[in-house]
Amino acid sequence: MGTEMVDMEAQTQQTPPAIFNKANYPVTLKFEDVIYNIKIGQGGTFLKFLKKKEKTHEKLILKGITGIVRPGEMLAMLGPSGSGKTTLLAALGGRLPGGHLTGTITYNNKPFSNAMKRNTGFVTQDDVLYPHLTVTETLVYTALLRLPRTLTKEQKTQHAEAVIAQLGLSRCKDIIIGGGLLRGISGGERKRVSIGQELLINPSLLFLDEPTSGLDSTTAQRIVSTLWDLANGGGRTIVVTIHQPSSRLFYMFHKVILLSEGNLLYFGKGSSALDYFSSVLGFAPSVAMNPADFLLDLANGISTNDSNEDQTAIKHSLVCAYKENLSEGVKLEVGSDHHNQLLHDTIDDKQLKRWSNTWWQQFSVLFRKGLKERRHESFSGLKIAQVLVVAILCGLLWWQSDISHLQDQVGLLFFYNGFWGFYPLFQAIFTFPQERMMLAKERSSGMYRLSSYFMALTLGDLPMELVLPTVFFIITYLMAGLNRTPGSFFSGLFVLLYSVLCSQGLGLAIGAVVMDMKSATTLGSVIMLTFLLACGFYVQHVPAFIRWIKYVSISQYSYKLLLLSQYKPGEMYTCGDNNKTCLVEDFPSIKATGLDGQVVSIIALAIMLVGYRLIAYIALMRIGVTRK
Template sequence: MQFDEVVYKIRIEPVGGLLKKKTKPEKRVILNGVSGSVYPGEMLAMLGPSGSGKTTLLTALGGRLGGDLTGTITYNGKPFSNAMKRNTGFVTQDDVLYPHLTVTETLVYTALLRLPRTFTKADKVEHAEAVIAQLGLTRCRNSIIGGAFLRGVSGGERKRVSIGQEMLINPSLLFLDEPTSGLDSTTALKIVSTLWELANGARTVVMTIHQPSSRLFYMFHKVLLMSEGNPLYFGKGADVLTYFSSVGYSPSVAMNPADYLLDLANGVATADSNEDQVAIKQNLVKAYKTQLSTVVKLELAVEGSLHTSSDDRMLKRWSNTWSDQFSVLLRRGIKERKHTSFSTIKIVQVLIVAVLVGIFWWQSSIDNLQDQVGLFFFISNFWGLYPLFQAIFTIPNERTMLTKERTSGMYRLSSYFMALTVGDLPMELVLPTIFYAIVYWMAGLKRTAGAFFSGLFVILYNVLISQGVGLAIGAVVMNQQTATTLGSVIVLAFGLAGGFFVQHVPIFIAWIKYISINQYSLKLLLASQYENDQTYNCGINQTCLVRDFPSIKSVGISMSGTILSVVVMAVMLVFYRLIAYLALMRVGVTRK
């Protein structure tokens, strides 16, 4: 891999108020003419203080940085392509893993998705097992990954799992962002030793690292030192102190070379130096341009003996078929999300609400028609609100994982979305079924199978649509706090326009009822329980038609209204999920 005069700029919008003069946005230089090369069998470490641009450069070299990026980056003499993406591993600083999956499950599912269809399922599993053994993860192979609030494997083991996911494809080029961050020195040494062995296996390894120990530093074949986006050194790690001594900067005492390099990058020459920090940085940038830049350029001009793989045409296609991707994603999604969907607190919550509702409406009678209408409205509202807020957090929580896997070209967006939709069905429909069965029996509603199952159908129908609304809000907004606020407003508006609280809505806002899920679900629930010509006792020795009851009349229980409600809700079911899918297309992907 070679990179020549890489420059990256970001646009900074001016901060101003109403009284301040409007100014044009400025551009800030993040990378300023960085060059270098790294070959198979070499491990390049990019060092520098926070904000030096090393992570930005790594992201650019990995083909994951858009925007105002100029310069030349080539792989085997060619620009970045889908074929190259399939043969490149990228390990982010934060380990993006599913917390409830075990180490083995995590690597097996990744192997099933990333390895090409030419491998059988048994071959892919065997490959995952080999990576587990290679990375020393055998002891924790059946332990869950864990997370912030879930005990799992250690930080070092989690990092090795992340590296293992990329090793599954046997990458010729491996990028790692701060692979030793937050780890003790012994664990960090184990990880870098593993990477060193990978590099010795004719792979190219590029990493950013903040402050490695001296043992780690001397394992690097090449070092790139950066400060404020400018290169200060590029070359062999063993020659770095010799170079800085030649330009007038050498440590006053024996110390870790990495520590001294960071001091220089921060503008600190020695502990007792009075030289200005800005001046030191300027001197080092000038020294690089006059003494090292030409050497780096000469190395870039030398043609390597590398050739593009003959499998380039094959790699441009998806590794697996749509159905294989869907199957693996479905199984993985169910295994991971069942822990949250069927968590104890959610089950207890639904059961408590069901029992409370059953007690309040205990053995209600049709003669207390207002009470029964209120019951159906509450059920419609509850199962419109509950699944909506559950679904709002689904996509924002999975955004990082989706971005990581889609950027690696693991699967199509359509296969992911369908697996997400289908996988949620059994989990999202079980609790409302139990809820409705409890409430239906305790409230003493109509004792016929037809009435019960038609009402249950409406509840499940309502759940699916509300879930679609939640997915759409979460995918469009992507900010959980903002999405929750927007969801609350939508639920409130749908509830007020549902036809129970207000029958005479002002005409300028009456249109909301036509998009209110609550109105259509309430209409269907009433139709499942009452007939158009059914009567009830509305006074002493006096009967009235159910359809003329004010709360029912404003909603209606006619056959035509029932059919229309079913059709409109079907349109909503498709529409909101389509919005969610279209919104997802902008989440860090290059292929749909």
């Protein structure tokens, strides 16, 4: 940590890059009588269906919040947990999903727009970053996606390098982000990388949710100092939520909002807060203490003058005191401000409706980033060992079987069907639940189209998803002694890979719709087991009322195509003593499935290949949708 602080000090002494000295468009943020409520008392969709008569009630989260933040000012939102700080921040940043929001929120006296979205940075409390990318790669990829197409790739890279220098990240620029059990950069460096991602667009308005959470006091001081420089020297409007800042941090904020249970207790200069509560209201700290701690005590209804006083009464008195002493002044300040409309008057609205980069540029960047990030997971030593061990075991169990052991060969083909139905299914199920936070963050910032992300992920996973089943098939096919003709080998490989892609699509669809790994895993297991049971290997005489399942089963069509890759109608095999021969198509495990309908099976799998991915895409459209 000592080395990090020395490096940070050295970097902050440097002159910031010229492109980040000033905000592009100064923004005055005003919010008047902001009220937000949500409905509670209902469960999920299934529970709603079962409990149609269950009454719901609304809960007020924000209760008429008013304030103003000008360019060059940094506003801190204080309050205990559950006071509404993060909700208010999300509302001001245009990222509040669901619920009912009323009141007026304006940016240079105009509502939230594409213009504002392009000039707003939002740093969430959790640092949502790709763990296997380095600091430089993270910021360069973000620059390539968020900076306008008018800049070249080299210029965008220079912007990323400038941000790295400005935030003091040069020492760790080639170290991976890390996370979980993967060792990477420190917590303070991760937070600065998150801030750096938003600084790349040189935002006029910057929102940060708990930027000092989990950091030591020195690192927190460095981060807030950087934010103060961005506001004071760069003309940016900065709004942060902060739980319990130190005294040094508290006096760096130009303005402070104190919230308690959604009510506004104070809005004004941070340096005047103590004087207001002590001189005007008579709530003075009995001992020298951190002003932020004193304010949080009051927000919790704890008075240092009389610890036995009713906490609810104290909160109520503070709410009434704000309405009597400060409310009118704040409303007059908000109403009298007529900041310039530079942001909206200097930008062509038609231009703002377009994305920063073309669809192909977004796709190519996301494709490269996806390959670099997911290759570590797809080709982990554990997964490679798992596939190789199972492949060798299968090869030994089915060692050099021939058509005279037809049941054994059919069993191997069905094992192909089962193993490579479940394996890609579960690999794909986890994809979107794991990337949900990242997708929501990046889509909320208008970084890319959902279609470019989806296509990049789908095509980027192809080489990684198809290598292991190919290796598995080659090993088992040669060891088991299946049909050695090139046509049978390559058609069998094609069918296996085809079914892998279909199973992967089913997994993507389940994961995208459910978005919960436990529930998605359970649902996926039930669906795939149903497909396997109905495909004709286990049960040859399926009752008519449930026979329809096989027509929607991936396993049914892939199993049929695997059989067709090895056997042809009219082919004979030794079926008993005295070298008696029988038709392969009459073998019980084959007869239930049949050796016909090859074209129908290929078309059915093609429909599933596309259909499942379409379902996944439609399900993803609800993620990252924010107020526009």
